[in-house]
Amino acid sequence: MSIVRIISFTEAGYQLSCKMQDCLQERAEVVLYSGKNQVAERHAEVCAVSDGLKNWCSEVFDKSEVLIFVGACGIAVRTIAPFVNSKCTDPAVLVADEQGKHIISLLSGHLGGGNQWTLFLAQKLQADPVITTASDVNEHLAVDVWAKQQGWQIADLTLAKHAAAAIVAGEKLPFYAEDMQIQNLPKELNLFSSKESFQEMISKRAGEPIAGIVVSIYDHWQKNVLRLVPKRVILGIGCRKEKDPAEVETQVRQVLENYHVAVESIAKLVSIDLKAEEAGILRLAERWGIPFETFSTEELQLVPGTFAESEFVKKTTGVGNVCERAAVAALPEEAQRQPCWICHKQAENGVTVAMVALPL
Template structure:
């Protein structure tokens, strides 16, 4: 979405993502609401007008769209709002090159060439919810202090990331010292001492959205059965619900209404694969002659979870086939 201010400062042309346009007088409530739906807003005119226009509609850095300002002569492209999470800085660089203008980016981490935890989270699909702790991490990096990081998944290249400075990975025993904790769990699994204990980390939590829940079910399974099975499985295994990237199964289940309704209400993508695809994944899976006769594979839930994870990293099965009445579930993570 782009807003263009004429020389009088009173005329505004709104160009939406669908490329429709209309003239309005000033930034009205309607145009503000339209802007809330956009992923980016570009003002062509003065920064002052842009600031006054967007002020009533700014919510939080986790929700606000990217906001840019370009002067009428096209000399400067300014990243005004949501530089990292909204992508304004990246868009500013792109448009600047496109129109041969000077990019104006003022976020401290970009000026110093330092590691930005919110950019890192966005690039990896991690969920960042504590912005207060994110500021503490940013300040520590800018002061040149060492970062300590704990991760449940492979982060081999993180320490080589430009601008991260002196950093080290810590073990689960040292998680209390970690500045950043990357995990898909509600509880910490201590691999050195095979016990599960609650997280008590004081660092910034980044939820790794890398978990795939494989589902098998009897034909006509109810939404209620799916809800009970899913919630019980995640709770008992200590999996953070927001870490689930998708619910996965075999393609003959793609129209199973109980699963589709659950997926829609929970806003979890439901992805299905062919029997041939599920057979292609290696692993020691529980086998059922009945399931084989119906679906063409000896196991649906474990194979679906493992296959989905393998398409997004190195797969690791976290929960083997669990039976909950009419539903079977398994859980895998992309490491």
């Protein structure tokens, strides 16, 4: 559940905070704060901010999905300024006047969901929503919001900004989705049905800030093409016991580079349960923010298919191929008999890697 923190500074602000809490209680965990000790002392459920707003913000900024300031915009701006980092990671920040007449989306309107939270609260409180992002006020496609809704990762935020600027200017951008059908394509995109025709078009636009948009798990596209990356890749991995974590990551990166697979496309790492505590794999999963799942020897033995077997690995683990079998085991059962291989076992320097694509 999302964590929403609301800070107010007066009794009237506290009363509005309570109304917001009632509106949000079914979709978020709400914590109330007050910048005035007198208000906090009167209301037991309110946390007092007694060590200064900057110190408070340093503690909660990265731990919140939404921060709401009930008061002046200037207070909010000065408080959050030292902690604003990236639209990919910053929380949504909203501001409301203490009479609840206006709800303002101040920060992370798109990727942080600030605009949606603003619209939701404004509707509940019968307030005026204040949204200033150009794509929204002009009723154009917001590429970052659309990508988030589809579960795609934006590979380059600078190109996303160029795409947004082109769309707001009325340009229809070339678009291609590799190996998938897109339902309800936004009107701002010009769909190309073949990879060849799309590549021909983007090559003509090589000198433009943005040539086009592609949905693909691969990273070998023209540099000024915005890549939206679906998480479709299952990466099976095995390694020698206590293999150096840096060497594990180096080898995995090398395989990804060899096959032009984007890191952002990896949905999960998978292996045998004997590797559940393997430091090199755990560190890789943590650094890349990717789930790590393991299967028992018995589960891997039941995986259908023909695999490149190693007698040494079989004696050690009970199965002759860990990375390929684990990758297939992670697929839905109906896809296991005909997996879509990106690469079969790649073995180097005590690390083995295999990749399959999740079905669409």
